Amino acid sequence: MRLSSEEEAILAGEQGETRARMLEILIALGKVYGAERLIPIRSAQVSGASFKTIGRYGLEWLQQLDARVAVPTVLNPVGMDRERWQEMGIDPGFARAQEEVIAAYRKLGLALECTCTPYYLYVTQYGDHLAWSESSAVVYANSVIGARTNREGGPGALAAAIMGRTPEYGLHLVSQRRPEIVVRVEGGASLSDPALFGALGYHVGKLVGGRIPLFEGISPRRDNLKALGAAMAASGAVALFHVAGITPEARIFSFSTGDLEVITVEGKEIETIMEEIPVEAVALGCPHCSPQELGTIARLLEGKVTKIPCYVFAARGVIERHRDDVAVIEASGARVFADTCMVVSPAMERFRAIMVNSGKAFSYVPGMCGAAVRLGTTEECIGVATGETTGRSGKNR
Secondary structure, three states: OOOOHHHHHHHOOOOOHHHHHHHHHHHHHHHHHOOOOEEEOOEEEEOOOOHHHHHHHHHHHHHHOOOOOOOOEEEOOOOOOOOOOOOOOOOHHHHHHHHHHHHHHHHOOOEOOOOOOHHHOOOOOOOOEEEEOOHHHHHHHHHHHOOEOOOOOHHHHHHHHHHOEEEOOHHHOHHHOOOOEEEEEEOHHHOOOHHHHHHHHHHHHHHHOOOOEEEEOOOOOHHHHHHHHHHHHHHOOOOOOEEOOOOHHHHHOOOOOOOOEEEEEEHHHHHOOOOOOOOOEEEEOOOOOOHHHHHHHHHHHOOOOOOOOEEEEOOHHHHHHOHHHHHHHHHOOOEEEOOOOOOOOHHHHHOOEEEEOOHHHHHHHHHHHOOEEEEOOHHHHHHHHOOOOOOOOOOOO
16 A cells, blocks of 8 residues: 555554554555555544443453544444433443443544434535444445445444544445446335335345445435435445435436346335234334434324333434424333434343334344344334334234
């Protein structure tokens, strides 16, 4: 890799051991992927935030670092709501360890938003180079916004945040962002709820793996795009997708798809994913809820009472700006938590079966929480939480 004179000096230790070690990480990544140089980034988003996922050894590594981030950097969800962890039923020992993780990141200068949806809080623009690590944030930034980021590992994203730069390879290059497979959705015009797009993404992710799909036959809105991408990133390894006539690069660039493999997905394939099973809790907000999603949940819960635990997760900044909706939700008995989610918090491990409206959560909950999982629309989830229906059939309990 070509290094600038400043980078050579950093590598020689002139700006401290931590910055030298971080630059070594970026150079190693660049060599593996054939990058010729490092490029500046506008922001970073760092995973490895929950003590549940990084453990004691990860914490000790963080505590050894002595530097500050060079660009705006957001932390991924942690294992608990930092203010309401006792209400979540979090063990005090876990809470103490989680606070140590947060303190280590605070020392490094990260913004402690603790969210997988940093694009709701900070302006991210088309063409921005980023170093984001959470899978749903990466696929949203690339696909919906048209920014440029690879799916960084936690240490790589932190190294990029501290150095303010990242190796130029993969999805930072326009030539690497072209579609690799066409997904034709039969009956896609009837899809509306984000959960249906999540089911579609869960199914397609298993089919395409890490390839870049171009969708035909669907007309998703932003929350639907978020659900679609998050599910594909979880069940496959999709970091970028295009939707004909909708997403930025599908509208700007002319893609030649005549020689690409085409797979066709029918509505009935999606329906089979949404199997009905009895559940003990409902969890919404994976990825974290948008303001519009909070409003929908509030409308569905207004004047009602939940009969089983119902948890809603969103970024603290979104919660603070939409207190009226949060008040309506919590008046029903449901709870709105910040900083965490159903996947990375041990609070969800006490339930044997959980209902979600997210294809991403549908993919992760069994392994991360040890629970059976059921996927339904937001309206179906609220119906089950309030005891009004059993789910898709609409039958009363």
